[in-house]
Amino acid sequence: MTNDVDAAETFSDKPLAFTIPSRDARGRLVRLDSVLQEILSAHDYPAPIALLLAEALVIASLLGSLLKDDDAQVTMQAQTEAGTVRLLVCDYRAGELRGYVDFDRERLAELGANPSLFALFGKGFLAITFDGAGKQGRYQGIVPLEGETLGEACETYFVQSEQVPSLIKTAVRLDGDTCSAAGLLVQHLPEGEEGRERLHTRLDHPEWEHVMALATTLRHEELLDPELSLEAIVWRLFHEETEVRTIAGHSLVRGCRCSPEHYRDVLMKFPEEERAEMRDDEGIITVDCAFCSRKFPVAA
Numbered sequence: 001m002t003n004d005v006d007a008a009e010t011f012s013d014k015p016l017a018f019t020i021p022s023r024d025a026r027g028r029l030v031r032l033d034s035v036l037q038e039i040l041s042a043h044d045y046p047a048p049i050a051l052l053l054a055e056a057l058v059i060a061s062l063l064g065s066l067l068k069d070d071d072a073q074v075t076m077q078a079q080t081e082a083g084t085v086r087l088l089v090c091d092y093r094a095g096e097l098r099g100y101v102d103f104d105r106e107r108l109a110e111l112g113a114n115p116s117l118f119a120l121f122g123k124g125f126l127a128i129t130f131d132g133a134g135k136q137g138r139y140q141g142i143v144p145l146e147g148e149t150l151g152e153a154c155e156t157y158f159v160q161s162e163q164v165p166s167l168i169k170t171a172v173r174l175d176g177d178t179c180s181a182a183g184l185l186v187q188h189l190p191e192g193e194e195g196r197e198r199l200h201t202r203l204d205h206p207e208w209e210h211v212m213a214l215a216t217t218l219r220h221e222e223l224l225d226p227e228l229s230l231e232a233i234v235w236r237l238f239h240e241e242t243e244v245r246t247i248a249g250h251s252l253v254r255g256c257r258c259s260p261e262h263y264r265d266v267l268m269k270f271p272e273e274e275r276a277e278m279r280d281d282e283g284i285i286t287v288d289c290a291f292c293s294r295k296f297p298v299a300a
C-alpha cells in the first residue's frame with residue numbers, strides 16, 4: 001500500500017480516499033464523529049430521524065469527497081408527497097457539511113422504533129445534485145427512493161444517472177445521545193472513462209465483481225469500530241491487491257451559510273411589494289434556517 005497519510009492520522013471526521021489501479025476501482029471511507037454530534041445537536045430528533053440524517057450525512061461526505069473543486073457542492077434531497085418524512089436535505093461544500101429533516105412527529109411515533117425506509121418516506125424520490133462551479137456545470141439526477149437504505153437508493157443513482165457501477169455501505173448506531181456513523185463507497189471506473197459519459201454500463205465486469213466481493217465482506221461493526229482506523233479497513237479488504245493508493249481527504253466541519261447579511265442579500269432580490277408582505281409590525285422580516293434551527297431577524 002502506498003500513501004501520503006500521516007501515521008498519527010485518526011480519520012475522525014476526515015474521509016480516506018483510495019484507488020486500486022489494477023482494478024480500475026476507487027473508493028472512499030468516512031467515519032463521522034464530532035461533526036455529526038454538532039449537526040444533530042441543533043435539533044431534537046427522535047432516534048429514527050437522527051439515524052436517518054446520520055446515514056444521509058455519511059453519504060453526502062462520501063459524495064463530497066469525490067469533488068475535485070473546492071467551490072463545488074453536492075446536495076442530496078429526499079422528498080415525498082405523503083410520507084412521514086416530508087423532506088431530508090443535506091449538502092457538502094469544501095468540507096462543510098449540514099443537513100436537516102422535516103417530518104411529522106405524530107405519525108413517526110406510530111411507526112415504532114425501527115421504521116423501514118419505505119415506512120418513513122412512502123413513495124419518494126432522491127435527488128442528487130453536483131454543482132461543479134465553473135466548467136463542470138450543474139448536474140442533477142433523480143431516482144426513486146427504493147431499497148432498504150439511502151445508500152442503496154444512492155447506488156441506483158450512480159448506475160442510472162452516471163453509469164458508474166457503485167457499492168455503498170453505511171453503518172449507523174445510537175448509544176444514548178451519541179450517534180456513530182460511517183460509510184464506504186467503491187466505484188468501478190474503467191481506464192480513461194472517468195468524467196466521460198459511457199454508452200454501456202457493465203455491472204458484471206470481472207474486475208468490478210472481484211472488488212465488490214472483497215468490499216462486501218466489510219461488516220457494520222468494523223465500519224463503526226473506533227479502534228480500527230480507516231487505513232486498517234482498506235488494508236483488511238484489499239491487502240492482496242498489487243497496489244492500493246490512499247490519500248487523506250478534506251477535514252469535515254459543520255458549516256452553514258446562514259447569517260443576517262446572507263439573508264438580507266437574498267431578501268433584497270425580492271420585489272419591494274413582497275418584502276412588505278413579509279415584514280412584521282416592527283418592520284422586521286424573520287427568516288428561519290432549518291439547518292441550524294435558528295431564526296434571523298432581518299431589517300430589509
Ligand SMILES: [Zn+2]
Nearest residue numbers: 256258289292
Ligand atoms: Zn444555518
